[in-house]
Amino acid sequence: xxxxxxxxxxxxxxxxxxxxxxxxxxxxxxxxxxxxxxxxxxxxxxxxxxxxxxxxxxxxxxxxxxxxxxxxxxxxxxxxxxxxxxxxxxxxxxxxxxxxxxxxxxxxxxxxxxxxxxxxxxxxxxxxxxxxxxxxxxxxxxxxxxxxxxxxxxxxxxxxxxxxxxxxxxxxxxxxxxxxxxxxxxxxxxxxxxxxxxxxxxxxxxxxxxxxxxxxxxxxxxxxxxxxxxxxxxxx
Amino acid sequence: xxxxxxxxxxxxxxxxxxxxxxxxxxxxxxxxxxxxxxxxxxxxxxxxxxxxxxxxxxxxxxxxxxxxxxxxxxxxxxxxxxxxxxxxxxxxxxxxxxxxxxxxxxxxxxxxxxxxxxxxxxxxxxxxxxxxxxxxxxxxxxxxxxxxxxxxxxxxxxxxxxxxxxxxxxxxxxxxxxxxxxxxxxxxxxxxxxxxxxxxxxxxxxxxxxxxxxxxxxxxxxxxxxxxxxxxxxxxxxxxxxxxxxxxxxxxxxxxxxxxxxxxxxxxxxxxxxxxxxxxxxxxxxxxxxxxxxxxxxxxxxxxxxxxxxxxxxxxxxxxxxxxxxxxxxxxxxxxxxxxxxxxxxxxxxxxxxxxxxxxxxxxxxxxxxxxxxxxxxxxxxxxxxxxxxxxxxxxxxxxxxxxxxxxxxxxxxxxxxxxxxxxxxxxxxxxxxxxxxxxxxxxxxxxxxxxx
Numbered sequence: 001x002x003x004x005x006x007x008x009x010x011x012x013x014x015x016x017x018x019x020x021x022x023x024x025x026x027x028x029x030x031x032x033x034x035x036x037x038x039x040x041x042x043x044x045x046x047x048x049x050x051x052x053x054x055x056x057x058x059x060x061x062x063x064x065x066x067x068x069x070x071x072x073x074x075x076x077x078x079x080x081x082x083x084x085x086x087x088x089x090x091x092x093x094x095x096x097x098x099x100x101x102x103x104x105x106x107x108x109x110x111x112x113x114x115x116x117x118x119x120x121x122x123x124x125x126x127x128x129x130x131x132x133x134x135x136x137x138x139x140x141x142x143x144x145x146x147x148x149x150x151x152x153x154x155x156x157x158x159x160x161x162x163x164x165x166x167x168x169x170x171x172x173x174x175x176x177x178x179x180x181x182x183x184x185x186x187x188x189x190x191x192x193x194x195x196x197x198x199x200x201x202x203x204x205x206x207x208x209x210x211x212x213x214x215x216x217x218x219x220x221x222x223x224x225x226x227x228x229x230x231x232x233x234x235x236x
Numbered sequence: 237x238x239x240x241x242x243x244x245x246x247x248x249x250x251x252x253x254x255x256x257x258x259x260x261x262x263x264x265x266x267x268x269x270x271x272x273x274x275x276x277x278x279x280x281x282x283x284x285x286x287x288x289x290x291x292x293x294x295x296x297x298x299x300x301x302x303x304x305x306x307x308x309x310x311x312x313x314x315x316x317x318x319x320x321x322x323x324x325x326x327x328x329x330x331x332x333x334x335x336x337x338x339x340x341x342x343x344x345x346x347x348x349x350x351x352x353x354x355x356x357x358x359x360x361x362x363x364x365x366x367x368x369x370x371x372x373x374x375x376x377x378x379x380x381x382x383x384x385x386x387x388x389x390x391x392x393x394x395x396x397x398x399x400x401x402x403x404x405x406x407x408x409x410x411x412x413x414x415x416x417x418x419x420x421x422x423x424x425x426x427x428x429x430x431x432x433x434x435x436x437x438x439x440x441x442x443x444x445x446x447x448x449x450x451x452x453x454x455x456x457x458x459x460x461x462x463x464x465x466x467x468x469x470x471x472x473x474x475x476x477x478x479x480x481x482x483x484x485x486x487x488x489x490x491x492x493x494x495x496x497x498x499x500x501x502x503x504x505x506x507x508x509x510x511x512x513x514x515x516x517x518x519x520x521x522x523x524x525x526x527x528x529x530x531x532x533x534x535x536x537x538x539x540x541x542x543x544x545x546x547x548x549x550x551x552x553x554x555x556x557x558x559x560x561x562x563x564x565x566x567x568x569x570x571x572x573x574x575x576x577x578x579x580x581x582x583x584x585x586x587x588x589x590x591x592x593x594x595x596x597x598x599x600x601x602x603x604x605x606x607x608x609x610x611x612x613x614x615x616x617x618x619x620x621x622x623x624x625x626x627x628x629x630x631x632x633x634x635x636x637x638x639x640x641x642x643x644x645x646x647x648x649x650x651x652x653x654x655x656x657x658x659x660x661x662x663x664x665x666x667x668x669x670x671x672x673x674x675x676x677x678x679x680x681x682x683x684x685x686x687x688x689x
Contacts, residue, residue, distance in 0.1 A: 022640040041623045050620040067618065076468050082378040083362045102362050103285065104357015104380060105295035109613055114293045114621035118355065119243035120286030142284040143355025212617050215468050 002060035004092040006220035008202040013186035016064035023181030031123030037205035044146040058093040069115045069148035071221030103143035151176035217228040266644045273637020284318025294625035298354035304605040306346030312489030313339025314453035317635040329664040330656045333533045336398040341645040379462045388460040404659040436550040457485040470547040487525035491597035498591045519590040523579035550615040
């Protein structure tokens, strides 16, 4: 049976520490655009922690929502791309083929989650930062869209490893950098087509919901609602 | 006061046969501004698209605004020529060629913007469906591909539509000019002799083109609207967009035509040919389109407001009362509050006031395109990723340069081609033309090129 990679984000566990953000940057050669460009809204973060404040001080609370590409089943970014750079793989990944991208940025407009990022200039890693580049991940050039890949390089490596050992891929063999780095285990990755996988079990949780499900994108990330909050503003 | 055929020839061919030094000076000045646009574009290609003001989440800005605006302007020619030709409205005769030329030039300029806005413009040919060894085709599901076909079809069709009725006039210039002009126009006239057979074929071809070009024009701006309407972006994802865009396109196209005609009238001394009645009739059409535009935007806004969808309301508030409100209300003024009284009250509907109204509409319609694109992108579903947009000098330079480019192309056109169709003007003056749409050999004889006479 084909795989359908998906994720569960437990909002009850997320502390907003942003370890996932750092890990993602290191793993995927995400370029740093610099202070001025970041101030213009051109910073690139394949995963981000959205912070929403609720209530007034001293009863203010903060809500952390990790947002990354939802790898939608019906992804609005895919049909609009004139060159097939935004592409649905057989195992359900919403892939970005950097070499095919000519930079119409149509996909980024169509994406309801605003999780697609554009290289406005040629990215640079000043020496010796270039030594930290991950050789498993291609570096994107100017004018190209990029986004979360669910660490496709790790998926492929794990599949090859399993093949070499003549066995099936086991649940937990693949961990994207963000999930691996999360100290609170708020991010969980796996095959949604395997009903016994942890991610598939958690995705069926009554706490589960999808981000902007009403847009009709059929996202493959399930958010588990935060239960430690009551309605009266007190943490339990 | 009946004007003789030779007097008409003199009036209408003079710009083609005589050139003043002032013309060359104007061409150089306007050409320099247009060239600055290419300098800015080169700067952008060299340094990266980041020198433009676009950012996340406003990935489309001035360039796509200009794209939609210029494609809209191109709808001048179709409405005036094709519809009025088919309706056999006599007053259209001195207007058609001005209008058709706007169509062709505006399309040429508009079609540049999808290339200018690309992140990697050197790979633009990947948008074209061409056979290649990798077996890769472009994605035919993408509205950008639909754009590619629609705009190319429209450009080809409107070019033919412009070219066909120029043949008799090219022959006319050929027969009057000497030297290199005679050779060039002789070649351009494609062997036009003015025989009844040729007239008949021309008339048939014009009829076919007029019928074909209308659905093409409607489809083009519908498809431009689909670029937006097909995406789940708040206030883009709307069924009203296709007719709304087509109406807006005709609206702005008419305004551009009025401006072009006013300039031609002044600069080429065509006061006797482009008369008050032409501006008055076009002003009435502009009024109809202004009312239609208001109806569309009212229907769109009321539906959004009453529906009260949170994501759409964020965009609605940003344009209605938020940071984009000044632009929005300037747009309403330019597109509705200014032209409607000027064009409704007969006493106010002079050439000057029609030109003022048209100027307002051109500004207002540019703002409309901007206000459709930018506020929606800046306020998508997740407030955490809301953003703003401000153009840089690169985008502003390229925008200004395209207007200069339009003026330049139009100046050269009016210099190389009689900008008022000489033979159609003469046909319109012939008593038989009032009764019969097609040209009989009798009429053909009177309007045929004069040869050596």
